[in-house]
Amino acid sequence: MDSQPADAVEAGSTEAVPELNGSGGARVADRIRDAIVQGEYAPNQRLIEADLSATFSASRATVRTALLELASEGLVERLPNRGSRVRAISLEEAIEIIEVRIGVEGLCAAKTAGYLTDADAAELEGLREGMFASVADGDLVEYSRLNRLLDVRIRELSRHATASDVLGRLHAQSVRHQFKLSSRPQRAKVSVLQHAAIIDAIVARDPDAAERAVRDHLLSVVDALREIA
Structure with a gap:
């Protein structure tokens, strides 16, 4: 599969949803997961916390929790000192x-x-x-x-x-x-x-x-x- 690295996620690529107390991380994880599955975020594309926070109207902490959840599922890679990116699955x-x-x-x-x-x-x-x-x-x-x-x-x-x-x-x-x-x-x-x-x-x-x-x-x-x- 072709990779399409990018330095940032385009704002507005996914419809923003309000953060929900207690379940915000899960909701944001669901939306990022759907975007990855549907090809909105390409393999190896960097996922910048600040950009995701603006896209999903969520706090940086909520976005970080969502990315950790997706990393545990094997959809996202956490890179030392470089943040996160979509994991390329062969x-x-x-x-x-x-x-x-x-x-x-x-x-x-x-x-x-x-x-x-x-x-x-x-x-x-x-x-x-x-x-x-x-x-x-x-x-x-x-x-x-x-x-x-x-x-x-x-x-x-x-x-x-x-x-x-x-x-x-x-x-x-x-x-x-x-x-x-x-x-x-x-x-x-x-x-x-x-x-x-x-x-x-x-x-x-x-x-x-x-x-x-x-x-x-x-x-x-x-x-x-x-x-x-």
Whole structure:
């Protein structure tokens, strides 16, 4: 992946949000994480605390806390006496992470299939409908958003705190590569069918089928990433 070093983050590149007492660091970390995943901040780009503080209307201490959280997730590097920068994650490292995710995401999908309520099933079916509609409309930004939402909801509905925590960290590191992949129209047409298969298996309350559908999807992602390398 090409790197794009920069001495500062452009003010206004991310919509400012008010700092919240007690949760400001987490909120700022979420916004920086989203910007990294979506390519607003490039690999190896420096993240200047003063600029981030102005962008997010947050104190320097809050920004520093957010950067430390993202460093613990492997998205940011803390450089001695030089501040922080976006960590460049190679394609091969991203593939290794996805291979690890196969087992853990499969576990979450199987658990979700076992715990699913009728209300949860209706929510997942709504996501399924929205994903097909976004692909049909060529709205790949919305499709990517729904992808991320589906991943989060399956983790939450699995009721498996440890797996959910592990996936949160692994997914953040590899999703930048998947975000680029999902922006390709032909790939989206394949991916949406695979996500539909995951949802269908979960809604059918079939843990084994849900686990297989996750495995098939993520192996397909690995193959597609290698093809575009």
